[in-house]
Structure formats: structure tokens, C-alpha cells
Amino acid sequence: MQSLLEAAENAGAGLPPVEKWNPEHCGVMDLVIRRDGSWWHEGKRITRDRLVKLFARILRKDDDGIHYLVTPVEKQAVTVESAPFVAVRVDATERDGVPVVIFTTNLGDVTEAGPDRPIRVEIDPETGEPEPYVLVRGKLEALIARPVFYELANMTEERDGQLGVASNGEFFALGPSA
Numbered sequence: 001m002q003s004l005l006e007a008a009e010n011a012g013a014g015l016p017p018v019e020k021w022n023p024e025h026c027g028v029m030d031l032v033i034r035r036d037g038s039w040w041h042e043g044k045r046i047t048r049d050r051l052v053k054l055f056a057r058i059l060r061k062d063d064d065g066i067h068y069l070v071t072p073v074e075k076q077a078v079t080v081e082s083a084p085f086v087a088v089r090v091d092a093t094e095r096d097g098v099p100v101v102i103f104t105t106n107l108g109d110v111t112e113a114g115p116d117r118p119i120r121v122e123i124d125p126e127t128g129e130p131e132p133y134v135l136v137r138g139k140l141e142a143l144i145a146r147p148v149f150y151e152l153a154n155m156t157e158e159r160d161g162q163l164g165v166a167s168n169g170e171f172f173a174l175g176p177s178a
Contacts, residue, residue: 018058018070019138026074026075031055037107039055056084085140087134090103090148099166100112113167113172119133119174163175
């Protein structure tokens with residue numbers, strides 16, 4: 001069985017090169033990826049995991065901030081309420097004595113936080129609640145589920161008045177210390 005570190009190192013292997021495809025925009029698809037990670041087409045939940053995973057393989061977010069399903073010949077905009085993935089697991093390990101934080105998404109993607117895959121936290125202006133995200137691939141992020149964020153909070157250390165976690169030589173602030 002593949003270790004989490006190996007899975008994170010091989011993340012993206014076998015995925016189509018959607019970042020290199022530049023078809024013309026063909027319209028908007030009635031597809032919504034909800035905040036809870038569920039995928040809905042024409043108002044009905046897609047319950048076949050294999051179909052969701054297939055769509056996720058050809059999903060990308062462009063510089064315009066819009067998410068698209070992309071093939072070599074088509075590009076359809078889709079609606080994403082928060083992030084297309086949800087981080088449902090976090091693990092802390094080390095590589096050569098350096099801390100590594102690894103996330104697993106609801107669709108089985110594995111990503112390790114670091115310089116190329118940052119953790120960021122937005123604060124909801126209405127509720128004041130943190131909305132933490134981690135970059136998974138390309139410009140696609142995962143919303144870090146609340147229980148996972150609590151686990152991450154248990155891994156924090158304080159630096160310069162900020163609580164955060166270190167991973168792959170980077171420090172990611174999660175919020176101010178008291």
C-alpha cells in the first residue's frame with residue numbers, strides 16, 4: 001500500500017493536461033459543486049462517485065476566477081459555491097526531519113502543504129468564522145472541513161503572534177494567538 005507521502009508526491013500523476021488545453025468557451029453547464037463537496041447537475045445530486053471523479057479530472061479554475069470543465073475541444077463554466085473539493089483528513093509526518101502536513105480530499109486527492117500548495121484562511125465577514133483552504137492542483141482548492149481544521153489547530157505553533165503550522169519549510173498562519 002502506498003504511503004501518504006508517496007501519494008502526495010505522485011499527486012496529479014495520470015491526470016489529463018487540462019491546463020494546456022485552450023478550447024473556446026462553449027457556455028455554462030448547469031452543474032453546481034456545493035460547499036459540502038456534493039456535485040449537482042440540473043438540480044439533481046450526482047450520486048455516482050465515478051462520474052464525479054471523472055468530472056473532477058477535467059476541472060480547472062482559470063485566471064478569471066471561474067471554474068470550467070475542459071476537454072481539448074470544449075470549455076463549459078460551472079458553479080462552485082466555495083471550493084470544488086473538501087479536505088476530509090489531515091496527517092502530520094516528516095520528511096528528512098522537516099514537518100509535512102498532508103491533506104486528503106473527499107474525492108481521494110492527496111496534497112501536501114508547502115510553497116506550491118499553500119494553506120490560506122479567509123475570515124467570513126458576517127460570522128467572523130475562519131474559512132480555511134489548501135491548494136490541491138492547478139488553481140483548484142479544497143475547503144478544509146471543520147473537524148479537519150480543529151485537528152490542524154491542534155498541530156499549531158506560535159510565531160510572531162500568529163498560530164500556524166509548518167509544512168515543507170513554510171509557515172502557514174491560521175490566526176492570531178490570543
